[in-house]
């Protein structure tokens with residue numbers, strides 16, 4: 292395989308232990324409950340974690356992406372210490388038909404640098420006009436006995452691509468589900484294959500020296516995953532399942548705390564779940580996690596497509612699908628995804644990348660092939676939402692085909708995770 296020489300495999304000692312001073316992060320586990328109209332956040336527990344994988348110099352999240360954000364401020368001075376934006380499964384649930392009849396609760400977690408003094412964490416969500424509204428605040432005393440300071444369960448783990456110290460690199464951890472103890476060798480091979488899918492896809496391929504990839508050898512009691520419509524049920528470590536919200540190919544897990552507990556043994560910015568199954572399916576939620584099945588023939592495309600959602604908040608550029616959400620984009624507001632626009636505020640998107648001669652909207656004709664424009668159809672709807680390119684990995688099943696606008700968004704995000712100035 293090409294570039295094998297660049298991939299330095301480093302076995303990490305797995306029996307290290309941590310004293311209290313070595314905890315770099317706090318993980319706030321909370322429940323996010325509600326229906327299509329109302330929502331509520333309640334703290335479940337606070338857990339000290341060994342690693343926080345970024346330097347404190349870039350504490351403020353620089354992009355206005357996501358439907359949720361947290362801000363951590365000093366309780367004394369009110370100064371902002373940290374912020375982070377993300378999306379959640381709850382947010383997708385809210386947009387389903389089911390949420391018009393029932394309310395449900397979901398596990399979610401956020402990780403923050405271990406605060407030195409008393410701090411306040413505030414959760415915000417967006418309203419229908421995409422403006423931020425405050426949901427909930429909680430005061431964290433870093434000395435509190437309520438903070439759980441256990442060492443994470445030490446499953447074996449490996450650094451399967453080494454770019455350097457986790458503090459200044461983007462760290463991705465691959466976590467298996469549905470691989471039994473006897474299938475761990477298969478997982479190691481699969482994880483290596485998925486590592487190469489990412490590192491050989493532009494623009495990630497230009498930044499191999501900025502990306503660390505880790506894998507965790509977490510075994511499951513049974514092999515495969517749940518397929519509710521086929522009456523197939525499997526007991527697995529992360530409890531993944533197809534058919535999320537009634538959408539056949541939508542593979543996710545609701546057991547978010549189990550995922551976080553498993554991931555805590557390595558430094559990570561991003562979690563990718565690799566599910567031992569040959570059926571096509573996956574999912575990717577911005578700054579939450581991405582997930583895909585291991586053995587479909589389009590696994591290379593699936594991995595980078597879902598990671599595009601997860602990593603750079605990329606929206607789907609297709610407009611025919613069986614996604615289980617209604618009215619995902621409000622036509623009167625500019626969506627936050629960097630690669631789709633309603634043209635309400637095109638300046639804030641990729642207008643600077645469009646030639647003066649290219650008409651907006653741009654007709655999807657051969658003449659404009661390989662031309663950045665604004666093509667109608669995207670974000671699950673045919674009308675009123677525009678995409679930047681005729682085709683892209685965020686539109687159709689083609690590996691290594693991110694359009695110039697998606698590539699720019701990915702490059703900027705790599706800069707954030709590696710502490711470089713973002714331009």
Ligand SMILES: [Zn+2]
Pocket residue numbers: 608630679680683684685693694695696697698
């Ligand atoms: Zn694109």
